[in-house]
Amino acid sequence: MPEDRIVEDQLKAMIVERLFLNVSPSDIADDDLLMEKFEIDSVRLFEIVIGLEEVFNISLEDDEFSIERFESVKAIAELVRSKLAQSA
Amino acid sequence: MEEPFYFSSDGFRLFGVLHQPDAARRTRHGASLGVALCAPFAEEQKQACHVFVETARALAAQGIASLRFDYRGTADSQGPFTDFSLAGALRDIAAAAALLRERAGVARIALLGLRLGASLALQAASCPPPPADCLVLWQPIVDGALFYRLNIRRMLVRQMMTHGKATGARDTGQADTIDLDGFLATRALCDEIKALSIADSGLRVSDRPPTLLVQIAHTPDPTAELKPLLDRLGPAARFAPFVLEPFWDRLGYVNCSPLIQATVAWLVEQAPSAA
Numbered sequence: 001m002p003e004d005r006i007v008e009d010q011l012k013a014m015i016v017e018r019l020f021l022n023v024s025p026s027d028i029a030d031d032d033l034l035m036e037k038f039e040i041d042s043v044r045l046f047e048i049v050i051g052l053e054e055v056f057n058i059s060l061e062d063d064e065f066s067i068e069r070f071e072s073v074k075a076i077a078e079l080v081r082s083k084l085a086q087s088a
Numbered sequence: 089m090e091e092p093f094y095f096s097s098d099g100f101r102l103f104g105v106l107h108q109p110d111a112a113r114r115t116r117h118g119a120s121l122g123v124a125l126c127a128p129f130a131e132e133q134k135q136a137c138h139v140f141v142e143t144a145r146a147l148a149a150q151g152i153a154s155l156r157f158d159y160r161g162t163a164d165s166q167g168p169f170t171d172f173s174l175a176g177a178l179r180d181i182a183a184a185a186a187l188l189r190e191r192a193g194v195a196r197i198a199l200l201g202l203r204l205g206a207s208l209a210l211q212a213a214s215c216p217p218p219p220a221d222c223l224v225l226w227q228p229i230v231d232g233a234l235f236y237r238l239n240i241r242r243m244l245v246r247q248m249m250t251h252g253k254a255t256g257a258r259d260t261g262q263a264d265t266i267d268l269d270g271f272l273a274t275r276a277l278c279d280e281i282k283a284l285s286i287a288d289s290g291l292r293v294s295d296r297p298p299t300l301l302v303q304i305a306h307t308p309d310p311t312a313e314l315k316p317l318l319d320r321l322g323p324a325a326r327f328a329p330f331v332l333e334p335f336w337d338r339l340g341y342v343n344c345s346p347l348i349q350a351t352v353a354w355l356v357e358q359a360p361s362a363a
Contacts (some may be wrong), residue, residue: 016304020333042249043337044241065244065254 007077030074038078058083097183104157107144108252121359122194123154124184126205126318132336139177153192157184174280181212185219200224222358223299224238232284243269287316299325300354
């Protein structure tokens with residue numbers, strides 16, 4: 001269903017915008033390993049964290065900072081959905 | 089000419105570099121305006137250093153003197169980082185402005201600050217006697233509590249990249265100091281930062297010098313962070329948005345030439361002609 005894609009689409013748009021990537025959001029596959037494909041270092045990952053907290057109005061707990069949660073759009077989307085469900 | 093030296097502020101030896109234009113470039117406005125560059129906080133200062141150097145050299149090329157300096161407890165200035173405080177940094181800015189006025193022989197002073205340095209420059213402008221005749225604020229920190237939280241976030245992300253997961257902020261609520269991403273900050277400094285709210289600062293409209301408010305972000309529209317300050321500054325401020333990567337938070341090179349050129353052009357406008 002289209003609404004199921006909203007989180008992934010917003011994430012891809014946010015990543016492209018905040019990291020100033022020269023790709024279209026649609027060029028990012030859900031399973032792409034972000035750090036390998038887009039050479040994301042710690043400061044760019046920091047930008048993603050800040051971006052998703054702002055865009056989705058969520059706040060990550062310290063124990064949610066684990067690398068597997070940020071390895072792909074799919075993983076990040078799962079984290080976002082989990083946080084949104086908690087706050088609902 | 090670039091002259092490194094030490095000067096005093098409250099008994100602290102501060103490191104500074106005075107950028108003086110060549111005599112041939114010391115034009116009418118160059119003799120009237122000097123620019124004190126107010127550095128950002130901790131890790132951001134390291135990443136932004138080259139942009140400050142480029143800016144100082146661009147100013148000198150336009151005949152304008154400038155002073156880069158390190159606050160007490162930071163970089164090459166005297167003292168450990170635990171000596172750094174916002175109150176102390178404000179006094180350092182005042183000392184730097186006074187020294188620039190004397191050494192460069194300029195009649196007017198501009199404060200150019202980045203991030204926390206911009207917030208301090210704005211605050212310094214409200215301290216009597218005001219050390220500045222005009223302000224350039226590059227992406228100031230408006231909400232200190234949010235800025236503090238971002239510093240903790242940055243540390244957690246670095247821990248995650250190193251260890252696979254965050255090992256935790258070292259803010260136990262017990263220690264006298266906090267590891268802020270490698271910088272040992274006093275609890276008093278953290279409290280100062282968290283209390284910072286420059287949109288609510290006591291600057292009166294009549295006190296505000298001409299101000300260039302620069303937004304550096306992924307969008308040209310005023311961000312939620314800067315909008316309250318923009319509204320507060322009112323018509324005394326010119327808003328200049330730059331769609332530019334946050335160079336103070338990047339490992340790689342970011343071309344800041346458009347930002348520097350626009351800033352220098354605005355400062356030249358602020359320099360009164362001696363004629």
